[in-house]
Every structure is written in structure tokens, then in C-alpha cells.
Amino acid sequence: MPDNLIMFIAVPFGLIMAIYLSEYARPAVRETVKPALEMLEAVPTVVYGFFALLVMTPFLQNFIPGLKGINLLVPGIILGIMILPYVVSVSEDAMRAVPNSLREGGYALGMAKWQVATRIVIPGAFSGITAAFILGMSRAVGETMVLAVAAGQNPNLTWDPREGAATITAYIVQMSLGDVAYGTTAYESIFAVGLLLFVITLAFNVIGFYLRRKFREAY
Amino acid sequence: MVDDNMTLTKTNTAKVKAVEPDFDDEDTTPPIKPGKEREPLRARIEDFSFFYADGFQAIKNVDMPILDRKVTAIIGPSGCGKSTLLRSLNRMHDLYPGNRYEGRVILEPEGENLIGPESDPVIVRLRVGMVFQKPNPFPKTIYENVAAGLRVRGIKKRSMIDEAVENALRRAAIWDEVKDKLNGSAYDLSGGQQQRLCIARGLAPNPEILLLDEPTSALDPIATAKVEDLVQELSESVTIVIVTHNMQQAARVSHRTAFMYMGEMMEFGETQTIFTNPKHPRTENYITGRYG
Ligand SMILES: Nc1ncnc2c1ncn2[C@@H]1O[C@H](COP(=O)(O)OP(=O)(O)OP(=O)(O)O)[C@@H](O)[C@H]1O
Ligand SMILES: [Mg+2]
Numbered sequence: 042m043p044d045n046l047i048m049f050i051a052v053p054f055g056l057i058m059a060i061y062l063s064e065y066a067r068p069a070v071r072e073t074v075k076p077a078l079e080m081l082e083a084v085p086t087v088v089y090g091f092f093a094l095l096v097m098t099p100f101l102q103n104f105i106p107g108l109k110g111i112n113l114l115v116p117g118i119i120l121g122i123m124i125l126p127y128v129v130s131v132s133e134d135a136m137r138a139v140p141n142s143l144r145e146g147g148y149a150l151g152m153a154k155w156q157v158a159t160r161i162v163i164p165g166a167f168s169g170i171t172a173a174f175i176l177g178m179s180r181a182v183g184e185t186m187v188l189a190v191a192a193g194q195n196p197n198l199t200w201d202p203r204e205g206a207a208t209i210t211a212y213i214v215q216m217s218l219g220d221v222a223y224g225t226t227a228y229e230s231i232f233a234v235g236l237l238l239f240v241i242t243l244a245f246n247v248i249g250f251y252l253r254r255k256f257r258e259a260y
Numbered sequence: 261m262v263d264d265n266m267t268l269t270k271t272n273t274a275k276v277k278a279v280e281p282d283f284d285d286e287d288t289t290p291p292i293k294p295g296k297e298r299e300p301l302r303a304r305i306e307d308f309s310f311f312y313a314d315g316f317q318a319i320k321n322v323d324m325p326i327l328d329r330k331v332t333a334i335i336g337p338s339g340c341g342k343s344t345l346l347r348s349l350n351r352m353h354d355l356y357p358g359n360r361y362e363g364r365v366i367l368e369p370e371g372e373n374l375i376g377p378e379s380d381p382v383i384v385r386l387r388v389g390m391v392f393q394k395p396n397p398f399p400k401t402i403y404e405n406v407a408a409g410l411r412v413r414g415i416k417k418r419s420m421i422d423e424a425v426e427n428a429l430r431r432a433a434i435w436d437e438v439k440d441k442l443n444g445s446a447y448d449l450s451g452g453q454q455q456r457l458c459i460a461r462g463l464a465p466n467p468e469i470l471l472l473d474e475p476t477s478a479l480d481p482i483a484t485a486k487v488e489d490l491v492q493e494l495s496e497s498v499t500i501v502i503v504t505h506n507m508q509q510a511a512r513v514s515h516r517t518a519f520m521y522m523g524e525m526m527e528f529g530e531t532q533t534i535f536t537n538p539k540h541p542r543t544e545n546y547i548t549g550r551y552g
Contacts, residue, residue: 142396146458148355150409150465151386160408165399 046114047181050121052174055128056163059170062129063136064158075133078126086123093119124177131176135169136162175245182209182241209238287541293323294528302328302469302499303349303374306364310341310348313358318344320523321363325516326469328368331491331500333514333531335507337546340520342503346471349374349501350388351381367468386413389467393474395454397446397461402438405446405457409465424464431497432460433490452483459490463498470494472502476509488513507547511535519543 062071093115101115102108108115139162147161163170216231303326310319318341326332334342344353351374353359365374367387374384389409397405406425415421425442429435434456438449446457455475462470472491476484491500491513504510510517510531517534519527519542527540538544 140396142392142394143398145352145355146392146396146398146461147408149350149352149385149390149392150412150461151382152408152412153382156412160411161398167399 046117047121047124047178048174050118051124051128051177054121055125055132055174055177056170058125058129059132059136060158060162062133064154064162075130078130081126082130089119089123090116120181124181127180128173128177131173132166132170135166135173138169139165171248175248178245179242182238209234213238289541291524291526292528292540294325294525297325297327299330300328301368302326303368304364304366305345305349306366308345308348308361308363308365308375310344310353310362311360312344313356318523319348322520322525324518324525324528326499326501327516329495329497329499330515331495331502331513332516332518333510334501334503334518334520335505335510335546336520336526338505341523342520343473345520346473346501346503347390349469349471350390351375351384352390354381386465387467388469388471389462389465390471391455391458391462391473391475394478395451395458397449397454397457400446401443402446402449402457403442406460406464409461413465428460428464429457431463431494432456433486433493434460450483452479452486455479455483455487456490459487463494467498469499469501472500474503474505477505484509507535519546521546 062074066074094110097119098108098110098112098115105114143161143165144157147157152160212234213231216227222228305322305324305326308319308322308324309317311317322345324332334345336342347353348361349365353361361375364376366372367374372379374388398408400408403425406428407421410421410424415424426435426439429438434453437453438444438457441448446454449457455478459470459472459475475491476487479487488509491502494500495513495515502510502514514531516528517531518525519534519538519540521542527534527538527543529539534543535547538547
């Protein structure tokens with residue numbers, strides 16, 4: 042569930058910001074924003090976690106009835122925001138790597154600037170952008186701090202973002218460190234869950250690989 | 261925003277400038293203005309000058325007629341302003357801030373000034389297509405490459421696009437080679453095929469003028485011959501302006517030839533006359549291979 046939320050935040054905002062920086066921003070703006078983004082990447086994730094728990098959740102509780110103090114919605118949003126600087130910076134690099142000759146080809150057909158951005162630059166940078174999102178996503182999936190603080194440790198299977206739940210990594214650690222007896226269902230579940238994590242990551246990579254082939258950039 | 265083509269140009273220019281005084285720096289014969297054409301025109305370049313953002317005047321008071329459904333070739337030594345002039349005709353220079361045009365590029369028969377303040381560069385590019393020196397297919401399928409210009413014009417009907425794509429690929433003499441892999445990536449084609457694909461892409465929206473900037477300089481002799489044949493065939497249906505370094509090519513494919521030198525159009529005339537009986541000493545030097 043938070044995975045969807047993360048992408049829901051990261052994809053549209055990440056793309057818009059990357060396009061703005063690469064295609065529209067004046068060089069002076071880009072030169073200021075890029076280092077700022079890279080600095081944001083260095084903020085310790087526990088800061089995001091407490092920001093989620095202490096600021097974001099109380100704020101959203103005003104608007105969303107039934108939102109618990111420990112929930113999935115807020116960390117989902119926060120994780121989405123947290124990976125944004127990384128996603129934006131990597132996708133922007135990919136977009137800037139699209140050669141000008143392709144842009145000029147688009148303009149020569151009578152495309153307007155936004156058409157060049159959406160029809161030439163995004164497809165041209167597709168594998169880079171996909172890589173940015175997959176890597177950003179895997180950062181978020183592997184991220185325990187924000188969720189541990191703001192979503193709790195309760196291995197709760199829910200699609201209701203107002204409730205809390207644990208991440209896969211948090212669950213594995215919790216189970217293996219805790220007093221789960223060897224051979225019990227709970228113990229075995231660690232492996233099932235671990236396998237699931239493996240399958241999810243593998244699936245991401247296979248999709249990424251396929252897309253990469255399909256939209257091969259040979260320029 | 262300077263591509264490798266431009267950096268190349270700059271170094272070459274330096275060479276040309278260094279070598280030049282050895283021959284005929286004394287030659288100050290003024291440019292010979294083109295005579296009156298009897299055949300119908302598609303465009304008229306009048307007293308045209310162009311300034312790059314750094315203030316450098318790359319084109320100086322050029323006058324040149326562009327004949328309707330004929331091939332006009334622009335030749336001249338490296339750095340003389342051939343590409344600059346060509347790229348003015350579809351307002352490519354508007355993509356980079358600070359560039360400035362002066363004079364008129366009148367599109368016939370309407371008499372619209374393409375570089376006038378009231379004319380929109382995007383609309384100009386819808387009417388004047390362009391093919392570049394290096395093939396630059398989009399990272400899309402072959403079909404989508406050719407369809408791109410139609411989609412920009414808001415054409416959505418699948419059957420219409422199918423028809424226009426096939427038609428353009430046939431006109432660009434590449435249909436037989438790609439008809440079975442229209443949904444394959446354009447990057448799987450050879451360089452020569454990619455260039456003909458780019459020509460098809462430029463032709464699909466039916467432009468009034470097609471500009472070609474050294475379209476064969478990245479191709480081998482066989483692919484070059486194919487593109488040259490193609491240019492001649494196309495001139496029956498579309499007005500073509502082609503920049504080339506290769507004088508044999510200009511002689512083979514064009515009806516009119518313009519010789520440029522350091523931003524000026526030294527001489528313009530029937531291709532045969534320019535190559536067999538040039539009037540300007542600089543033209544003669546150039547075509548006899550004394551420089552450039
Ligand atoms: N972006 C630019 N800013 C300033 N000067 C430029 C720019 N691009 C080209 N020039 C200069 O304008 C002149 C004409 O360049 P142009 O590219 O039109 O030459 P060309 O005739 O096409 O040469 P080539 O045969 O090498 O392609 C050259 O002296 C070049 O250095
Ligand atoms: Mg050139």
C-alpha cells in the first residue's frame with residue numbers, strides 16, 4: 042500500500058520537476074537547485090520519520106477522519122517526498138543526456154516546447170527515468186526508519202492507509218530478533234516474506250530491463 | 261547548446277581564415293546579385309542578414325530566389341554560413357536566445373514574411389520541413405517516427421495516419437525495406453536507412469519546402485547515391501533547398517546553385533552555369549578546388 046502512495050507522489054512530481062529543470066529552467070536556476078536537491082538527499086531518514094509522526098500526521102488528522110496516529114498514509118507520502126530529490130536529480134541527468142539533435146528534430150516538425158518535452162525528451166530518457174524510479178523505489182522499500190516511526194511495527198495486512206503496518210524489512214528484523222520459536226509458522230513466515238521481497242525486487246529489475254531494451258537509446 | 265557540428269565548424273573556420281591570404285586576399289570583387297527568374301518562385305530571400313547571440317554577423321545582406329519544385333543547392337567553404345542561412349528558413353535560430361534576423365524571407369505566393377514579427381516560428385516549421393546532417397530518428401518505432409509530424413498537427417484518425425505514413429515512406433524510397441518492421445525501433449536501421457526515414461518523417465506532413473543540411477555527409481557512397489536519386493525525384497513534388505560540401509553532388513541534383521563565402525552570397529545561378537562558367541573569381545577558385 043505505501044508503495045503505491047510513494048509512486049503516486051514521486052512519479053508525477055518527480056517528472057514535472059525534472060522536466061522543468063532540464064527543459065525550462067534557466068541555467069542559473071538549475072545550478073542552484075541541483076546542489077540543493079543533492080543536499081536534501083543527505084538528510085537522515087529518521088528526521089523524515091519524526092516529521093511524519095509529529096507534524097504531518099496531526100496536520101492531516103484535521104482533514105481525514107479516522108486517521109490513526111500510527112498509519113500508512115503519511116509515511117507513504119513522506120517516503121514519496123523523501124525519494125523525490127534522488128528521482129528528480131537522476132531523471133534530470135537522463136533528460137539532459139538526450140542530444141539536442143533530437144530536440145531540434147522535434148522542433149523542425151513544428152512541435153511546441155511542451156510537445157518536445159513529452160514526445161521526444163521523455164521517451165528519449167525513458168530508460169534513465171525508469172531507472173531513477175526503480176532505484177528510488179528500492180530506496181523506499183529498503184527504508185525502515187520512516188515507517189518504523191510513523192507506521193508502527195504491527196504486521197497488519199491492510200489496504201486502509203489510515204491504519205498502521207510494518208514493512209517487509211522491519212518485519213524480518215523484528216521476527217528474527219524477537220522471541221519467535223524455531224519451526225513455528227511465524228518463524229517460517231520470515232522466509233516467505235523474504236522471498237516476497239526478493240520476487241518484488243526481481244520483478245522491478247525485469248521490468249526495467251525489458252523497458253530498457255524496448256526503448257534502447259542508441260541516438 | 262552547441263552541438264559537435266558547430267564546434268567542428270569553428271575549428272574549420274579558423275583554418276580557412278589562416279590559409280586565405282595566400283591566394284587572393286586582394287580579390288575584392290563584390291557579390292554578384294542574382295538575376296531575375298522567369299520560373300515561379302516558392303520563396304524570396306531579400307536583403308537578409310543574421311546575427312548570432314554573441315554579435316557575430318554570419319549572413320550579410322543575402323538575396324536569393326527559391327524556385328518552386330526545384331532543387332536549390334547552397335555550396336561554399338566550411339564556416340561560410342550555409343547552415344546558418346538554411347536554418348533561418350525554418351526559424352531554427354529562435355530556439356536559442358539572442359539570435360537576430362534582419363531583412364525578409366518571403367513565402368510565395370502569399371507574400372508572408374517568415375521572419376517578420378507577426379509570423380510564429382512554430383507555424384513556419386509546420387510549413388518548412390528539415391532534414392539534418394546526422395540522421396536523428398526519434399527513440400520510437402519506425403511508424404511513430406513518420407507519424408510524429410502528423411500527430412503534432414492533431415491528426416488522430418488511424419486510417420489517415422496509416423496512409424500518410426506509407427505514402428511518405430514510399431516517397432522516401434524506403435517502404436520496401438521497412439514495411440515488415442514498421443513497429444521495430446528506428447535505431448535498428450542502417451545509417452542510410454535512418455536518413456531516408458528522417459526524410460520520410462519530414463515529408464509526411466507535406467511541407468511546402470524541405471530543407472536538407474548536408475544530408476549525405478554521414479553516409480557511404482551507395483546510401484548517398486540513393487538519397488541523391490531521391491532528392492531529384494522529390495523535386496517534382498516539393499521545393500528543396502540542400503546544403504552540400506560536395507560539388508559533384510550539387511552539380512548532379514540541383515537546378516540552381518548559390519555560392520557563399522564568408523557570410524555573403526557571391527554568386528547565384530543555373531547550376532550548369534555556376535559550374536562551367538562562373539562569373540565571380542571566388543566561385544571559380546572554389547569550384548576549381550583552390551580552396552574550401
Ligand atoms: N551558435 C553560434 N554562435 C556564434 N557563431 C556561430 C554559431 N554557430 C556558427 N557560428 C559561426 O557562424 C559562421 C557560419 O557557420 P555555419 O555553421 O553556418 O557554417 P557552414 O557554412 O554551415 O559550415 P560547414 O560547412 O562547416 O557546416 C561560422 O563562422 C561559425 O563559426
Ligand atoms: Mg553546416
